[in-house]
Amino acid sequence: MVIEGSTLVGYPSGEVTGRSTVVARVPVGERHGTIVTETPFHPLDHTWPDQPADRGTVAGIPVTDCVTGAVADGERQVHLGENIPVRRGSPGWSWLVVHVTPEPVPDGEVDLVVDAEHRHALSTGHTACHLAALALNAALADRWRKEVPADGLGHSDFDQTAIASSRILPGGSLDVYRLGKSLRRKGFAVEGLGESLPEITRRVGDTLKEWVAADAPVTIESPGRELTARRTWRCGLPEGEAAIPCGGTHLASTARLGAVAVALELSGDGTELTMRTTAG
Numbered sequence: 001m002v003i004e005g006s007t008l009v010g011y012p013s014g015e016v017t018g019r020s021t022v023v024a025r026v027p028v029g030e031r032h033g034t035i036v037t038e039t040p041f042h043p044l045d046h047t048w049p050d051q052p053a054d055r056g057t058v059a060g061i062p063v064t065d066c067v068t069g070a071v072a073d074g075e076r077q078v079h080l081g082e083n084i085p086v087r088r089g090s091p092g093w094s095w096l097v098v099h100v101t102p103e104p105v106p107d108g109e110v111d112l113v114v115d116a117e118h119r120h121a122l123s124t125g126h127t128a129c130h131l132a133a134l135a136l137n138a139a140l141a142d143r144w145r146k147e148v149p150a151d152g153l154g155h156s157d158f159d160q161t162a163i164a165s166s167r168i169l170p171g172g173s174l175d176v177y178r179l180g181k182s183l184r185r186k187g188f189a190v191e192g193l194g195e196s197l198p199e200i201t202r203r204v205g206d207t208l209k210e211w212v213a214a215d216a217p218v219t220i221e222s223p224g225r226e227l228t229a230r231r232t233w234r235c236g237l238p239e240g241e242a243a244i245p246c247g248g249t250h251l252a253s254t255a256r257l258g259a260v261a262v263a264l265e266l267s268g269d270g271t272e273l274t275m276r277t278t279a280g
């Protein structure tokens with residue numbers, strides 16, 4: 001079994017079905033991993049595991065998990081998920097979508113069907129997550145005393161500077177920001193943040209309401225169809241076009257979110273800010 005090239009993916013353009021040829025199989029513990037030429041399935045990313053794996057079926061067999069695989073050029077061993085020794089997209093490797101099933105998938109051409117309802121809920125959560133991050137950047141912009149890189153709308157990028165983890169959930173997201181010494185050294189004022197949270201939450205909510213009402217178009221720009229092609233999320237907001245590097249799936253416009261709300265919480269010791277975003 002020699003794998004030639006990375007899996008081609010259809011999820012960035014919103015595909016939820018496909019038909020492709022089985023090119024390899026790998027054991028995943030007691031379960032079976034299947035690799036095809038081209039798939040609509042979104043796997044969990046091993047470097048930045050924000051959006052969960054798609055569910056669905058391959059050849060009618062339930063896909064219970066979908067993980068990223070990688071094989072070095074000229075090698076045969078497929079590394080899976082957190083056992084991949086290099087970062088996403090490192091050159092000299094083929095990048096693979098591994099569909100995990102309880103039973104083996106037959107050889108030849110197979111139908112791939114993603115659970116469209118679950119995908120839609122994750123796309124909703126992911127689009128809401130990016131918008132909430134941009135709205136939070138705007139609401140915290142006056143707390144910066146030094147210059148840090150700005151987001152697409154010109155606000156100091158608190159989200160990218162302070163993010164510790166981001167998890168996309170069905171219909172929402174959970175982002176955790178670190179407010180430690182390193183952020184303060186970069187010029188972020190944490191004084192009085194706890195008391196200001198209700199006001200910040202209100203401002204984020206107002207901004208999100210405007211953006212949903214504006215029905216701004218959301219697109220994914222992709223330089224190629226390979227799994228690890230460097231894709232960019234773009235949203236034409238009234239203030240300007242925002243762009244965020246992104247490997248996930250999204251709704252086609254902000255209005256499709258219906259409504260978005262955030263809840264902000266500061267940890268007891270003040271070193272972590274959590275933002276829970278909900279949409280729909």
Ligand SMILES: [Zn+2]
Nearest residue numbers: 245246247248
């Ligand atoms: Zn993203």
